[in-house]
Amino acid sequence: MNEALQIDWGGLAPLIIVFAAAFGGLLVEAAVPKAVRLYVQVGLAVAALAAAFVTVTVLLLGDKQTTAFSIEGTAIGSVVLDGPGLFLQATIAILAIVAVLLLAERRTTRGGDFVAEAAVVADSAADIQQRRSDGATEIFPLTLFAVGGMMMFVTAGDLLTMFVALEMLSLPLYLLCGLAKRRRLISQEAALKYFLLGAFASAFYVYGMAMLYGFAGTVDLAGINQAGISSGQPRLFLYIGVAMLAVALLFKAGAVPFHMWTPDVYTGAPTPVTALMAACVKVAAFGGLLRVFNVGLASSAWDWHLILTVIAVATMLGGAIFAVTQRNIKRLLAYSSIANAGYLLVGVIALGEAVGQTMFYLAAYGFTVIAAFAVVSLVRDGDEEATHLSRWAGLGKNSPGTAVVVTILMLALAGLPFTSGFAAKFSLFAAALQADELGLVIVGVVSSAILAFPYLRVVVLLWLNEPAPDAPTVNLPSPMAGTVVAAGVVATLFLGLFPGYLLDIVDQASIFLNT
Amino acid sequence: MNELPLLSALVAVPLIGAVAVASIKRERAAAARWTALGFSGAVALIAALVAIGFDYSAGAPWLQFTESYAWIPNWDLSLSWGVDGIALLLVALTAGLTPIAMLAAxxxxxxxQRSVPTFFALILALEAAMLATFLASNVLLFYFFFEAMLVPMYFLIGSYGTGPRRQYAAVKFFLYSLLGGLFMLVAVIALWVHNGGVFDWQTLVEAEPMAAGSLQNWLFLGFFLAFAIKAPFFPFHTWLxxxxxxxPAAVAALLVGVMDKIGTFAILRYCIPLFPDATQTFAPWVIGMSVIGVLYAAFVAIGQTDLKRLVAYTSIAHFGFIGIGIFAFTQASATGAVLYMFNHGLATGLLFIIVGFLALRRGSSQIADYGGAAKTLPLLAGIFLFAGLASLSLPxxxxxxxxxxVLFGIFTENTIVAVLATLGIILAAAYVLWMYQRTMQGDRNPALDEVPAMKRDLTVREKALVAPLVIAILGFGLYPQPLIDAVQPAVDNTLVFITGEPADAPAAEGVTNE
Structure with missing residues (x-):
């Protein structure tokens, strides 16, 4: 190791804590007796994430603007600790705490929502056997690895680090998707589909990185930006590179036309994992997109602006229109997450003007969607989740509390005033207008109006329809899932009524460090 | 002027009432009713205090009783309230009509099998939101309540409505309004971006007027579309x-009597002062739409077979008159339009409530289910005729x-429009009298005798709640001067943005009936 290499250990602390806890979790699997393993794992994961959150918050409020590594005062941009990076790390950490609590919920299904071994042939004797036993507790270290990857992804300052982080966050997720205890086949299909398409996306990423390296002579984002102005290489390399890189990142973000996996994976994966993906992975993916386009490709904005606009329009309208026809709550939320990816893309396209607002949107949406999936996991037909919407009819009669929660969440997703959904859309669209993206804002509004219809239909079902005689029960959640729902709803209302606090923070934290 | 935060109280009291009533147990229906009535009575009392303390002189400030509390400074969103003469009338209408509607229901x-506490809580929530839109003096605050009011109304229609199509109607209402609201949101944001982050209405009005041009036109259209759907003007009326x-009839009275006025009120409060040039540019179109609305809705009303739908169509015709009055930009017509909002609330509110009485007795609001009903219900029939005649504007x-x-004001500007609109009056006479004749007079429908309720004339409660409306309609019919005095300064202040100078000729002065 180079002696002059200086490492900012304090700045790296959050990542180190999360990864250390992940490895610690593996040791727990080996060393701790099965009876208490769950509690140890959950405690470890929550403690690590909370510690990471606190550390990041301290760094964020201290206005840290630096790179983690430097040689004799010259910054190396592999891990960049700047406002957006730290804010998104904090968002991921706190959303991950909520998601971990949901993963740990065991009252709804005996032994939890997970099986011990994903690879057992579905519906075989061994499979039926393992459905009766407790689920794997490896899910917690796996989640920690994924979350660590996400936190690294949003601070990665060069394409190589970003790629490592991308794989780090993806691989555990592929596995987690396949672990659902119910509907094993669909779960395994989801895992395979996500893995295959994800592997393709990674390949695209690597090719894109190679092209950009050919163009710029560096994988450093700031260097690529510089090259966008001054490089003598054929610009074709840049185009191909940007296109391929964008394919990979937009795949993770779930933008049309790279969204095909979203509904299937969201439906097939265990609902707590879906919640993790819809909230945290979305934050990470858009964190990466924001950084790549703001830091690395701002100088070539003219070249990619049109195509990204087309994708944003397609994503906003496609997600909303497909959502209208959905009859399954998980698929509905999946398509709504696609449409929301479209709104977020507007923030990416608006570049510097909208960075803070995009981050606000990510945080607000994350809490709402995580609570929504938590509720989905509580409404049950016997042992299975009642995901078909017709089963939700008349829920307001039998379980008014749950129905009120769902109503608040749906109105928030529809963007009605007094909810975080309105605050998020308002500030994002305002920022986009400031960046002269009137067309995109109008499409966004039209898409919101279309999307309001399916949300409203859920509310209609809850309150205005008569319940079926064999209506699903709402499992009284243990403190775990109860906390998740409460946290989501409180955040949704708080950010709707008093968005000022968070808006001030994102305003402070919206400047990327261009090393 | 006044130390008490009366306007905040006007919004807060019904809101607190909504929460209080909602928390009453379902079995205790009577307690819920009386609590709700108590809260809405308190609101009416506060509104009366505001009306008494209001400065009606011509030189008084445009907005009175102003209050302001910071809320979200990042967006210049504050809880800013203020009331002018126009808003005062509509606040009085809301505060007066809500307890009456509660009594009617x-x-x-x-x-x-529906929860009574929830029903009354929703009405109180609706009242709070409606009052807040009239009182807000911050564009974003107005937008908040403009949208938020959809939620209680949606449940009132969808959950407590009548007929098999109530869910369809509720969703249609919600989506229409939401679509309009979202286009307004774009315009709201664009306005905010354009003027450097100001939402305070007074600051906006006092600032340098916006340059005429395409931006102003688009902003106007964004706002106007939302208001035209809310009002509703032809051709955005199909949800009404x-x-x-x-x-439910009482809710319909609030919907048509008060909520729809928010659209026309907002045109006066926001479109004209903020986008005066665009308002003038589009005025001929709006007047054209309004004239079509007057005639078309009147024709359609004649053909209706359902009483409630018929009354809804008559209202669309009346909103056409309001549209003509506003966009003729004369002092007389604009004053007339504002009075129209108030008086229409009284007359149509009464009409809906009476129709509700009938429908509750008969179990149907189909015209064909009646016929000769006046024989056993003489008093109800009399009030029905009175409400109908009021709604066709009998002197x-x-x-x-x-x-x-309105007609006087437009006549000096555009004779053709005035003549066409006058045709609307004749059609109004046709649909009102026809409706009365088909339900109350003529051969008695034998089926009516099998319904015992159809022999029960107005109860004491029903008499007590229609009496104030009848008195108000007669009283303001014979002596409208207080209303004119109240709205005149606000109308003048608004029209300055169009005419460019303070209006002089007090056209409406001294115009009294009999």
């Missing part, structure tokens, strides 16, 4: 017959003066 839920037909009732002023 007192027994509506006896025969259905469905919603009005499906809503001596309050709506007459407003319709007269």
């Amino acid at each position: 007192w027994r509506d839920l006896d025969s259905v 017959p469905d919603a009005g037909g499906a809503a 001596g009732t309050a709506p007459f003066i407003s319709e007269f002023l």
Whole structure:
């Protein structure tokens, strides 16, 4: 190791804590007796994430603007600790705490929502056997690895680090998707589909990185930006590179036309994992997109602006229109997450003007969607989740509390005033207008109006329809899932009524460090 | 001027009431009713205090009783309230009509398995939101309540409405309004971006007017579309017959009587002062739409077979008159339009409530299910005729003066429009009298005798709640001067943005009926 290499250990602390806890979790699997393993794992994961959150918050409020590594005062941009990076790390950490609590919920299904071994042939004797036993507790270290990857992804300052982080966050997720205890086949299909398409996306990423390296002579984002102005290489390399890189990142973000996996994976994966993906992975993916386009490709904005606009329009309208026809709550939320990816893309396209607002949107949406999936996991037909919407009819009669929660969440997703959904859309669209993206804002509004219809239909079902005689029960959640729902709803209302606090923070934290 | 935060109280009291009533147990229906009535009575009292303390002189400040509390400084969103003469009238209408509507719906839920506390809590929430839109002096604050009011109304129609199509009607109402609201949101954001982050209405009005041009036109259209759907003007009206037909009659009285006025009120409060040039540019189109609305809705009303839908269509015709009055930009017509909003609320509110009485007795609001009903219900029939005549603007009732002023004002500007609109009056006479004749007179429908309720004339409660409306309609019909005095300064202040100079000729001065 180079002696002059200086490492900012304090700045790296959050990542180190999360990864250390992940490895610690593996040791727990080996060393701790099965009876208490769950509690140890959950405690470890929550403690690590909370510690990471606190550390990041301290760094964020201290206005840290630096790179983690430097040689004799010259910054190396592999891990960049700047406002957006730290804010998104904090968002991921706190959303991950909520998601971990949901993963740990065991009252709804005996032994939890997970099986011990994903690879057992579905519906075989061994499979039926393992459905009766407790689920794997490896899910917690796996989640920690994924979350660590996400936190690294949003601070990665060069394409190589970003790629490592991308794989780090993806691989555990592929596995987690396949672990659902119910509907094993669909779960395994989801895992395979996500893995295959994800592997393709990674390949695209690597090719894109190679092209950009050919163009710029560096994988450093700031260097690529510089090259966008001054490089003598054929610009074709840049185009191909940007296109391929964008394919990979937009795949993770779930933008049309790279969204095909979203509904299937969201439906097939265990609902707590879906919640993790819809909230945290979305934050990470858009964190990466924001950084790549703001830091690395701002100088070539003219070249990619049109195509990204087309994708944003397609994503906003496609997600909303497909959502209208959905009859399954998980698929509905999946398509709504696609449409929301479209709104977020507007923030990416608006570049510097909208960075803070995009981050606000990510945080607000994350809490709402995580609570929504938590509720989905509580409404049950016997042992299975009642995901078909017709089963939700008349829920307001039998379980008014749950129905009120769902109503608040749906109105928030529809963007009605007094909810975080309105605050998020308002500030994002305002920022986009400031960046002269009137067309995109109008499409966004039209898409919101279309999307309001399916949300409203859920509310209609809850309150205005008569319940079926064999209506699903709402499992009284243990403190775990109860906390998740409460946290989501409180955040949704708080950010709707008093968005000022968070808006001030994102305003402070919206400047990327261009090393 | 006044130390008490009366306007905040006007919004807060019904809101607190909504929460209080909602938390009452379902079994204790009577407690819920009386608590709700108590809260809405308190609101009416506060509104009366505001009306007493209001400075009616011409030199008074435009907005009075102003209050302001910071809320979200990042967006210049503050809880800013203020009331002018126009808003004062509509606040009084809201505060007065809500307890009456509650009384009218007192027994509506006896025969259905629906939660009574929730129903009254929703009405209080609706009242709070409606009052807040009239009182807000911050554009974003107005937008918040403009949208938020959809939620209680949606549940009132969808959950407590009548008929098989109530869910369809509720969803249609919600989506129409939401679509309009979202286009307004784009315009709101664009306005905010354009003027450097200001939402405070007074600051915006006092600032340098916006340059005429395409930006102003688009902003105007964004706002206007939302208001035109809310009002509703032809051709954005199709949700109203469905919603009005499906809503419980008392809720329909609030929907058509008060909520729809928010659209026309907002045109005066926001479109004209903020986008004066665009308002003038589009005025001929709006007047054209309004004239079509007057005639078309009147024709359609004649053909209706359902009483509630019929009344809803008559209202669309009346909103056409309001549209003509506003966009003629004369002092007389604009004053008339504002009075029209108020008087129409009284007359149509009464009409809807009476129709509700009938429908509750008969179990149907189909015209064909009646016929000769006046024989056993003489008093109810009499009030029904009175409400109908008021709604066709018979001289001596309050709506007459407003319709007269509108037509008088437009006549000097555009004779053809005035003549066409006058045709609307004739059609109004046709649909009102026909409706009365088909339901109350003629051969008695034998089926009516099998319904015992059809022999029960107005109860004491019903008499008590229609009496104030009848008195108000007659009183303001014979002596409208207080209303004119109240709105004149605000109308003048608004029209300055169009005419460029303070209006002089006090056209409406001294115009009294009889």
